[in-house]
Amino acid sequence: MTEVRVPTLGESVSEATVATWFKKPGDAVKADEMLCELETDKVTVEVPAPAAGVLAEIVAKEGETVGVNALLATISEAGAGAAPAQPKTESAAARQTAAPQSNEVKMTDVMVPTLGESVSEATVATWFKKVGDAVAQDEMLCELETDKVSVEVPSPVAGVLTEIVAPEGATVAAAARLAVVAEGAAGAVAAPAAAAAPAAAAAPAGKDVENAPSAKKAMAEAGLSAAQVTGTGKDGRIMKEDVAAAKAAPVAAPAVTIAPAPASVPRSPVPADDAAREERVKMTRLRATIAKRLKDAQNTAALLTTYNEVDMTAVMELRAAYKEQFEKKHGTKLGFMSFFVKACCHALQEVPEVNAEIDGGDIIYKHYVHMGVAVGTPNGLVVPVVRDADQKGFAQIEKEIAAYGKRARDGKLTMQEMQGGSFTISNGGVYGSLMSSPIINPPQSGILGMHKIQDRPMVVNGQIVIRPMMYLALSYDHRIVDGKGAVTFLVRVKEALEDPRRLLMDL
The missing domain is CATH 3.30.559.10 (Chloramphenicol acetyltransferase-like domain)
Structure with a gap:
């Protein structure tokens, strides 16, 4: 087993933030192939694989702060069969306990199906299953909503839903990854660890997400606030490249949102008593498209x-x-x-x-x-x-x-x-x-x-x-x-x- 550790970060720099993992547990890696990227207050550091093999475990997840020489991950030898099959949420101890069954676990990606001519994206409307649930082949996992129709997404295999990549409300492109299913009866091995994922993921929701140090510095230099930058990191964390994108195209954010129904006059202030008895609901993509097309017809x-x-x-x-x-x-x-x-x-x-x-x-x-x-x-x-x-x-x-x-x-x-x-x-x-x-x-x-x-x-x-x-x-x-x-x-x-x-x- 080969350890992947934080390299020397430079003079007076004692810690870094794990920005992005380019590989996931179970992926084969080559020697010197980039595994992850760390961010410090001054620079971005890429961490290469010290040896060829299979990425067995990620110890430091995206968003975590690590010190110099801290353990980031472990790589097993290319011939080792047990390690690559484990889901990325399992600990080393759990992997050893489940070793006799691990070879049977196969991770299958659930992808966005073909949406139709001229339709390039959809919104995840509803998940019928949650992480850790057992699913049968062809059982409906979620429903996508496009400008014109709703599309149900079935499970490609029987097993356990181990990860939801695109949560409800997310906009996904055609052929994007929606979720991961641990295939077969051995998928149950992945379920206990995976079921804990929603709780872990939900934790940051109640507090502010710490943005990458290099992003903070770039925003200060560019005169941008966090509200003007769309974060693509974990839990909406702003990365350095997000700041660069905001500087290059400061008005580009509406391109990924649904065009609202045309309104001639902004809504007037509403008394508090009336506001308490109102309900605000986001327009569905279908309703927004109907509104836009009918208004376009009148205008054209x-x-x-x-x-x-x-x-x-x-x-x-x-x-x-x-x-x-x-x-x-x-x-x-x-x-x-x-x-x-x-x-x-x-x-x-x-x-x-x-x-x-x-x-x-x-x-x-x-x-x-x-x-x-x-x-x-x-x-x-x-x-x-x-x-x-x-x-x-x-x-x-x-x-x-x-x-x-x-x-x-x-x-x-x-x-x-x-x-x-x-x-x-x-x-x-x-x-x-x-x-x-x-x-x-x-x-x-x-x-x-x-x-x-x-x-x-x-x-x-x-x-x-x-x-x-x-x-x-x-x-x-x-x-x-x-x-x-x-x-x-x-x-x-x-x-x-x-x-x-x-x-x-x-x-």
């Missing part, structure tokens, strides 16, 4: 809404006549959404600019209809896409919408299921809305708003009769869609719904 597009109303008598009679046969044959209920989807696909053929989008100085006309269907969930609005809706029948459309609705409410939608929409339908009528002006979903150029069906007196052939009526609203981007095209689109939708035979005759 020339939004305009045109209205019409449709007599739903024909659709309701057709649905009542065939809903039982439809469900018996196709295994799904016949709702109203498939009629609206087909009517919109029909109208988009005549007014293709409503199905187009602006890309710089170009207009992209799409010879397909990927229909977005807005779905309300407890976490916010999501828009799954029925791809090639213009080529599908009523049954297929109803099945996909029903499946998407259930998956949306369960938080199971994938990124691919919500991308690529060319037009959107939003049904506020399910919540009782009688009239509204929906906002387009960029980069789309149009969205149809459905509303509540309400009996109203109408004049038909000179007679006043009661008919089930619905207001329709088409919001569109006036930069690409003219008023004539918008009105024509809405009239075609109205005609197709009031006489569904037009859909069969392509009229």
Whole structure:
């Protein structure tokens, strides 16, 4: 066993702080390979491995203060099998006690899964397990939240959760490490020591974290306060390189935060009595993204809404006549959404600019209809896409919408299921809305708003009769869609719904 000790630190320097470990217990090391970095008041000192082998134990953890010649770690010979298998939280005595089982312990990293196209980071929302808990293979460990969907992360192996690298609230990049699982039955060896880790990690939370000495000196020279520097060391400890990063990019901190919902006026002071009865909750990434995208749509597009109303008598009679046969044959209920989807696909053929989008100085006309269907969930609005809706029948459309609705409410939608929409339908009528002006979903150029069906007196052939009526609203981007095209689109939708035979005759 080879000892790794603190080297001579220089004249009048008697102690240093362990800044960073580049290796963890169980890692193979080469002679003279850098193991860790120490920080003093004056310099940063790198500590090389005195011999080749396996890092068996880290004695001085990151953030600890050590004197000259103090023991930092131990290295076992390359051929020794027992030492490398031990978790880094075990003491030397525990390692000797567990030696007969140690060869069976294999550490497996839990990584951030693929998040989807154009999504580079996520927030750790919830951990379902804590350090020391036994986990089964494919059992859910945690839930990540991205701008669009929630992603559950299963355990890649059965064993014991020995370390949580990214706690709740942390922002993680794609393919980042989330946790470590001690694999197999021998993982229980790692559990007792690992279970103590949260308590040890939580200890600094109640007191100020001591920043690195070299960081203090660098902040003083740069005229920066600790509040202006984001620490990347243990428990948020500020390191020398953090100060350098803050000096180079003093305004870069907001880049890693979720953009808050746009606010025109800062919040006014609140009386103490009112403040005591309020609750402040951080916006989820999904809600923040919804707020940003809708505000961007208002700021970018020339939004305009045109209205019409449709007599739903024909659709309701057709649905009542065939809903039982439809469900018996196709295994799904016949709702109203498939009629609206087909009517919109029909109208988009005549007014293709409503199905187009602006890309710089170009207009992209799409010879397909990927229909977005807005779905309300407890976490916010999501828009799954029925791809090639213009080529599908009523049954297929109803099945996909029903499946998407259930998956949306369960938080199971994938990124691919919500991308690529060319037009959107939003049904506020399910919540009782009688009239509204929906906002387009960029980069789309149009969205149809459905509303509540309400009996109203109408004049038909000179007679006043009661008919089930619905207001329709088409919001569109006036930069690409003219008023004539918008009105024509809405009239075609109205005609197709009031006489569904037009859909069969392509009229």
